[in-house]
Amino acid sequence: MNxxxxxxxxxxxxxxxxxxxxxxxxxxxxxxTAFNAIFKVKKVSSHPCKLHPKNIIGPASISLGxxxxxxxxxxxxGSLSKLVGSGQAHFEAMAIWALIGACIMVPVSxxxxxxxxxxxxxxxxxxxxxxxxxxxxxxMVSFAxxxxxxxxxxxxxxxxxxxxxxxxxxxxxKLSQVQRYLFIIIPMIAFVSGIVxxxxxxxxxxxxxxxxFTAVVMYFIFFITFVIKTSDYIPTFFGHxxxxxxxxxxxxxxxxTGFILGMQRVLQTAETxxxxxxxxxxxxxxxxxxAAAIALIPSIITICVSSVITSYICSYGVRNGIITLPSxxxxxxxxxxxxxxxxxxxxGLFVLCAFTLLSALxxxxxxxxxxxxxxxNSENTNIAIYMAIxxxxxxxxxxxxxxxxDAVDLLLFVVCGLHIVSLSVFVTKTYKEYAIDKx
Numbered sequence: 448m449n450x451x452x453x454x455x456x457x458x459x460x461x462x463x464x465x466x467x468x469x470x471x472x473x474x475x476x477x478x479x480t481a482f483n484a485i486f487k488v489k490k491v492s493s494h495p496c497k498l499h500p501k502n503i504i505g506p507a508s509i510s511l512g513x514x515x516x517x518x519x520x521x522x523x524x525g526s527l528s529k530l531v532g533s534g535q536a537h538f539e540a541m542a543i544w545a546l547i548g549a550c551i552m553v554p555v556s557x558x559x560x561x562x563x564x565x566x567x568x569x570x571x572x573x574x575x576x577x578x579x580x581x582x583x584x585x586x587m588v589s590f591a592x593x594x595x596x597x598x599x600x601x602x603x604x605x606x607x608x609x610x611x612x613x614x615x616x617x618x619x620x621k622l623s624q625v626q627r628y629l630f631i632i633i634p635m636i637a638f639v640s641g642i643v644x645x646x647x648x649x650x651x652x653x654x655x656x657x658x659x660f661t662a663v664v665m666y667f668i669f670f671i672t673f674v675i676k677t678s679d680y681i682p683t684f685f686g687h688x689x690x691x692x693x694x695x696x697x698x699x700x701x702x703x704t705g706f707i708l709g710m711q712r713v714l715q716t717a718e719t720x721x722x723x724x725x726x727x728x729x730x731x732x733x734x735x736x737x738a739a740a741i742a743l744i745p746s747i748i749t750i751c752v753s754s755v756i757t758s759y760i761c762s763y764g765v766r767n768g769i770i771t772l773p774s775x776x777x778x779x780x781x782x783x784x785x786x787x788x789x790x791x792x793x794x795g796l797f798v799l800c801a802f803t804l805l806s807a808l809x810x811x812x813x814x815x816x817x818x819x820x821x822x823x824n825s826e827n828t829n830i831a832i833y834m835a836i837x838x839x840x841x842x843x844x845x846x847x848x849x850x851x852x853d854a855v856d857l858l859l860f861v862v863c864g865l866h867i868v869s870l871s872v873f874v875t876k877t878y879k880e881y882a883i884d885k886x
Contacts, residue, residue: 462856466707469860473710474548476871477555477720483874484558488565489736515663515745515806519753520799521605522855524779526708527761532773533696533704538765539684540691542758545709549750552710552719553743555867560742562873563725564735565881570722571821574869577877582865587821589861590722594814595836597855602807603837603844607631608780609803613796616781624845632841639811640834646826662805663748669791669798670756676790677763684762712753714859719746721859722866726820760786811837 530538559570566573570590575583610631614620622630674681695703713719724746728738760783764770769789770782787795815833822829 462860465860466711466856469864470707470710473720473863473867474551476867478551480867480871480874481551481554481558484561484870485554488558488562488874488878515659515749515752515809519749519806520757520783520803521601521608521776521780523712523753523757524761524783525776526712527758528773528779530696530705530708535691535696535705537687537691537694538705538772539688539758539762540695541705541709541712542754543688543692544703544705545713545750545754548706548710548713549719549754552713553746553750555720555870556718556724556742556746557739558874559720559722559866559870560724560728561735561739562870562878564728564733564738565878566873569729569820570725570866570869573873574865577869577872578865586722586862586865589858589865591818591821591836593721593855593858593862594723594817595833596840597858599811599814599837599840600844601855602810603632603635603841604776605780605803606635606807607845608777609784609800611777612781612784613800616784628842628845632845635808635811636834636837636841639808639815639837640830642812643815643830643833658805659809662802662809663752665798666752666756666802669787669795669802670760672791673760673787673795680763680766683766684759687762687766709754711856711859713750714863718749720863720867720870722862723817726817729820763790 527538527541530541563569563573568576571583571587574586607627611622611627614622691705695705697703714721718724724742728742733741761770761772764782764786765772767786767789769786771778774782784796784799787799791798814837815829818833819826819829822832824832
């Protein structure tokens, strides 16, 4: 076994051991934080929640652009494959497990933005204040690695897989690893680097806004078309969902494996409790309650796209013999594309290709935004760091992708754990220092 194989095995083992113990802690502390933020901390803000369109575009575009990437398909399908591999025949249950987790964790999205705006600090600043500067540094490094290396790896792998599928299925061309790297990964790196190197903020924001809006609208039109054409399958889907929910496969400490995988995907796709929403909220001069309400928009859209849509299409593909689970990433995504084409024709194939490309590019661009918020280096230094990491991520996406997938689950634990603990400290006592009558 080579070095990457050994490292992948070690990271996977650590991640699989940690999550069954971390998840109950995350749910309890997250629920505690959300309850206190909504019913106690919110009172220290005298500003009512009035949504202004000019304050929605920037933060929502950055958050949604970074949330909805190829992980909404690839990551969720990977979890579904793991669930089947663990012995759960009715893998559709993961969709409802994810929605159950979202009911607990989405209020945390509201809470983190509310608290951040009240403190007028970014996550790294209030982690340093509430916990310690050293833990804030760990958070910063882990966050950068998670977004640029981990989530970036998903995007590169997604585009690489899509181009490979299309070239083999429809053009009869089989690309080697080197060819995929030279003709797929390098152009992607050049494109996002070109936008970042302009050093013009309005170009950056406009690029993300137009691309993610186009991708989401097209994807929802495709899904509505898919559901209409497969309406007779809807009762079957819900039947399998309930069956899997009532007959769960347990993990190490008795917690259902579907719930663990569903929560991982909620944290990965909707980015609940990671701090990204707090940083995106700094893009607009909005008041605490307004900014918190705006943060819910991309979170809810992303959970619908990732959990519900992907699970439904995957379920239809599996039950009709188009998709095989468990299977490798390439086989899973090939089956997904074949399912889309089987139901909606070339329209579905086109939409999936466009969605994968546009959402991947917005996620890669969003990761640079967060890097610039985390590290107060010169702009040139941040650009150099960003390019070095995405080149590494893009290289591993072609030559050793699985290690990226395992690294994401482990980094989620570190980033989310530190951030949620710091917020729990704030909502317990520190928020009183920001009370209106003390200003």
